[in-house]
Amino acid sequence: MTMNASPSVYLNPRYQQGAISAAGFFPASELKSVKADIEQWPGYEATPLLPLPDLAAAHGVKSVLYKDEGGRFGLGSFKAIGGAYAVQRLVQQRVREQQGIDVSVSQILENDLGRTCGLVVACATDGNHGRSVAWAARLFGLPCHIYVHANVSPNRRAALQELGATVVAVPGVYDDAVNRASTDASTHGWTIVSDTSYPGYSEIPFNVMLGYTVMFDEILDQAPEPITHVFIQCGVGALPASICAYFAARSPATKLIVVEPERAACLLESARGGAIVNLDGDLATLMAGLACGCPSHLAWSVLREGAAAFMTAPEELTVRGLRMLAKRQPAIISGETGAAGLAGFLAASEGPQRDALGLNRDSVVLLIGTEGATDPDLYQTILKLPDDDVSGFCQSFLQRARRNALNQAASQK
Ligand SMILES: Cc1ncc(COP(=O)(O)O)c(C=O)c1O
Incomplete structure (x- = not known):
C-alpha cells in the first residue's frame, strides 16, 4: 500500500522507562480482583490475539499481533469491560454503605441488589463507553441516562436505546455532552460514570481503567513472544494510559506509541506543551471514539x-487499514476507531521516524482492534468505495462533520 499522507510523530522527551512501575499505578490486589470479577459476568470470554504475518513482512517487522475486541460481551468494543466495571464497583460501594457488607458479583445478581440500592447512573459518550455503562446498568438493574453529541450517528444512538438507556442528544461536541450530563446529574442526584478524569474526579475513571486491564492480562497470556511496540489509539487517553501502566509492571521494555486523529490530538499537543492542553476546535474525524479535545488528567x-x-493517524490511512482488514481471509471486522492503531503503525513503519521509534526486523508489534463495526451503515459505505474514491470520501466526511460542529456551535450562541 502506498502512503500518501504523512503522519506527525513526536518523540516524547519526558519518556522514562520505569517511571510508572515505580509508582505502582495499579495495585496488585486490585488487578487480581478485577479479573476474578469480570470472569464472572455472563458471557465472559477472552477475545482472540491474531498474528498477521503478511502485514509484518510487508512492513519490515518480525511480527504483528492483532487483538480483536469486536466480540467483547456482544457490545462491539473493549469499552465493554471499563465502564461496566466502574458500575459494578459503584453498586458494591452503595450496598456496603447501606448494609455494611461486601458483596460479590454473584451475590449482587442473585439477590437483585442493584435494583434496590437506589443508584442511578449517567454518562456522556461517543457511543462505545455509553454502551458499556448501559449494559452494566441493565445487568445490575439500574436506571441509566446517556448523553450523546451532534456527530454521534443514529445507529449508535439506537444501540444505546436497545440496551434500555434513556438517550439525550446534546448540540455541539463531546465536551458539550459531558457538561450537560454533569449538570443534569447534580440536579437529580445521579452518579456520573465517566472514563475521563479531572481534578476532584478520579476514582470512577480509575475503575474504568482497571476494567481494561483484563484485556492486557489476556494479551500477555496469549502473546507468543515479548511485545516491543504498541500503537494504541487515543481519545481522552484512558485506554493508552491503562496499557502503559499495566505493561510498565509486566512488560517494561515495550514502547507505547499513542495514536490520535489529526484534528483531535489533545494528548500530542499536551506532550508538546509539557502540560495538559484542551483543544476547542471542531474535532472532526471519522474515528468517532477518538473525537476528544480534553485529555483525562489521570491518563496524562x-x-x-x-x-x-x-503521533497522528491520517484519516485516509485508517479507512485503508479498515478495508485491508476486511479483505483478509478470514476477514477481520474493525470500525474506523478500531483501525486507528493500525493506521499509526502503517504510517510510522514507512515514515522518516521508523528508526527513531526503534522499528526494525526484530520488532513485535501489538495492535488492538478496539471495536468491530459499531456503525454498520458507515462500515458498509466504506467497504463499498472504489479505491480511487477513498480520499474524496474522507475529505467530504470531514467537511460535513466540521460544518455540523460549526452549525451546532452557532445555534448555541
Ligand atoms: C473503539 C475505541 N477505541 C479507542 C478509544 C480510545 O479510548 P480513550 O478515550 O480511553 O483514549 C475509544 C474511546 O471511546 C473507543 O471507543
Whole structure:
C-alpha cells in the first residue's frame, strides 16, 4: 500500500522507562480482583490475539499481533469491560454503605441488589463507553441516562436505546455532552460514570481503567513472544494510559506509541506543551471514539512520562487499514476507531521516524482492534468505495462533520 499522507510523530522527551512501575499505578490486589470479577459476568470470554504475518513482512517487522475486541460481551468494543466495571464497583460501594457488607458479583445478581440500592447512573459518550455503562446498568438493574453529541450517528444512538438507556442528544461536541450530563446529574442526584478524569474526579475513571486491564492480562497470556511496540489509539487517553501502566509492571521494555486523529490530538499537543492542553476546535474525524479535545488528567499523569511517542493517524490511512482488514481471509471486522492503531503503525513503519521509534526486523508489534463495526451503515459505505474514491470520501466526511460542529456551535450562541 502506498502512503500518501504523512503522519506527525513526536518523540516524547519526558519518556522514562520505569517511571510508572515505580509508582505502582495499579495495585496488585486490585488487578487480581478485577479479573476474578469480570470472569464472572455472563458471557465472559477472552477475545482472540491474531498474528498477521503478511502485514509484518510487508512492513519490515518480525511480527504483528492483532487483538480483536469486536466480540467483547456482544457490545462491539473493549469499552465493554471499563465502564461496566466502574458500575459494578459503584453498586458494591452503595450496598456496603447501606448494609455494611461486601458483596460479590454473584451475590449482587442473585439477590437483585442493584435494583434496590437506589443508584442511578449517567454518562456522556461517543457511543462505545455509553454502551458499556448501559449494559452494566441493565445487568445490575439500574436506571441509566446517556448523553450523546451532534456527530454521534443514529445507529449508535439506537444501540444505546436497545440496551434500555434513556438517550439525550446534546448540540455541539463531546465536551458539550459531558457538561450537560454533569449538570443534569447534580440536579437529580445521579452518579456520573465517566472514563475521563479531572481534578476532584478520579476514582470512577480509575475503575474504568482497571476494567481494561483484563484485556492486557489476556494479551500477555496469549502473546507468543515479548511485545516491543504498541500503537494504541487515543481519545481522552484512558485506554493508552491503562496499557502503559499495566505493561510498565509486566512488560517494561515495550514502547507505547499513542495514536490520535489529526484534528483531535489533545494528548500530542499536551506532550508538546509539557502540560495538559484542551483543544476547542471542531474535532472532526471519522474515528468517532477518538473525537476528544480534553485529555483525562489521570491518563496524562501516566502518559507524560510513560509514552515513548505521540503521533497522528491520517484519516485516509485508517479507512485503508479498515478495508485491508476486511479483505483478509478470514476477514477481520474493525470500525474506523478500531483501525486507528493500525493506521499509526502503517504510517510510522514507512515514515522518516521508523528508526527513531526503534522499528526494525526484530520488532513485535501489538495492535488492538478496539471495536468491530459499531456503525454498520458507515462500515458498509466504506467497504463499498472504489479505491480511487477513498480520499474524496474522507475529505467530504470531514467537511460535513466540521460544518455540523460549526452549525451546532452557532445555534448555541
Ligand atoms: C473503539 C475505541 N477505541 C479507542 C478509544 C480510545 O479510548 P480513550 O478515550 O480511553 O483514549 C475509544 C474511546 O471511546 C473507543 O471507543
